Amino acid sequence: MNLSSLLPVVPWPLSRWQLEWSRIRLSPSLRVNRALGRSAARTADFAAPAAWGLHGSLVKDFVRTNRSLYELVLDMHGTSIFVDGHKSWRKAALLGRELPSSDDPRIIHLVRDPRGFALSQRQRGQASHLLESAWMWRDLHTRMRSLKMVAPYHLLRYEDLAVRPEGEMRNVFEFLGVEPQRVVDAPRYPAKHHVVGNEIARSFAGDIKLDTRWRTELSAREQQAVLAAAGPFAAQLGYAEAARTEDGLDARRRARRGRAAP
Numbered sequence: 468m469n470l471s472s473l474l475p476v477v478p479w480p481l482s483r484w485q486l487e488w489s490r491i492r493l494s495p496s497l498r499v500n501r502a503l504g505r506s507a508a509r510t511a512d513f514a515a516p517a518a519w520g521l522h523g524s525l526v527k528d529f530v531r532t533n534r535s536l537y538e539l540v541l542d543m544h545g546t547s548i549f550v551d552g553h554k555s556w557r558k559a560a561l562l563g564r565e566l567p568s569s570d571d572p573r574i575i576h577l578v579r580d581p582r583g584f585a586l587s588q589r590q591r592g593q594a595s596h597l598l599e600s601a602w603m604w605r606d607l608h609t610r611m612r613s614l615k616m617v618a619p620y621h622l623l624r625y626e627d628l629a630v631r632p633e634g635e636m637r638n639v640f641e642f643l644g645v646e647p648q649r650v651v652d653a654p655r656y657p658a659k660h661h662v663v664g665n666e667i668a669r670s671f672a673g674d675i676k677l678d679t680r681w682r683t684e685l686s687a688r689e690q691q692a693v694l695a696a697a698g699p700f701a702a703q704l705g706y707a708e709a710a711r712t713e714d715g716l717d718a719r720r721r722a723r724r725g726r727a728a729p
Contacts (some may be wrong), residue, residue: 497595501602507605517600530565548643550575555609563617574614575639579625580706581697582681582690597689601696609700624704630676651675 491504537549542656553559559574585600614620621642628635632651641648650726651674681690694707701707 476696483527493594496600501599505606526561526565533562534566534570547644555671556607556614559611559614560617562612566718573619573643574617574621575624575642576608576611576614576620577625578608578704579683580609580623581701582685582693582706583625583678586681586684597693598696601693605698609698612700624691626677629675632675652727 474531491507492500533551537551540549541547551558551562563572563574581601581604584604585594585597588600588603589597612622619642621639623635623639634650636650637647641719685693694701697706
């Protein structure tokens with residue numbers, strides 16, 4: 468069969484992934500597109516559950532099929548925890564609400580600096596402007612943070628994971644209720660080490676490298692514009708504070724160079 472996905476997508480209209488990011492491209496104006504995207508996403512958030520109430524079999528089939536996959540993998544590998552690495556806020560919200568409490572669904576929210584995200588989007592040609600990327604980051608991650616109301620929730624910053632992998636993963640293991648183990652090593656069980664749909668992760672050898680190319684590939688003005696568009700959530704995570712600290716260090720370095728000049 469020629470299928471785009473081996474698993475069912477989130478029931479329509481939430482299967483429209485653009486609504487996850489509040490992104491619509493109908494106008495040459497970034498701000499008009501943002502307003503349209505946010506309106507469409509909010510409408511879907513409120514209207515879709517009502518529509519599902521009329522066709523509840525869509526949600527039931529979706530949850531049942533995903534549970535079948537989880538149970539199959541757990542049985543094949545003789546383990547008790549399945550980590551669904553999906554990036555969809557809507558899927559996590561739906562399964563968090565609909566899975567039986569006995570399944571004990573939990574949510575790990577992985578987030579990275581919006582400046583790194585914006586650079587990645589630009590390099591991949593997935594956003595027409597840095598502001599669009601920053602708005603996407605803001606809308607997606609503030610929504611993901613709301614999942615703490617759905618199921619037990621753990622926030623993990625990519626930068627902390629890259630710099631302190633053992634300590635951060637110890638917190639994750641504790642959150643999941645399993646014994647901690649070393650993570651910066653080659654896979655302990657190579658036969659079990661795979662991430663469906665991610666070829667890069669398949670070759671993971673245990674080392675984590677912090678990607679900070681945005682520091683040199685985005686100008687200071689671009690970095691500040693991204694942070695401003697990313698909004699208060701970026702500041703709450705410490706990214707704006709880090710920017711202010713870096714700006715202060717740069718200013719002090721320039722001042723020292725000025726005093727040292729003849």
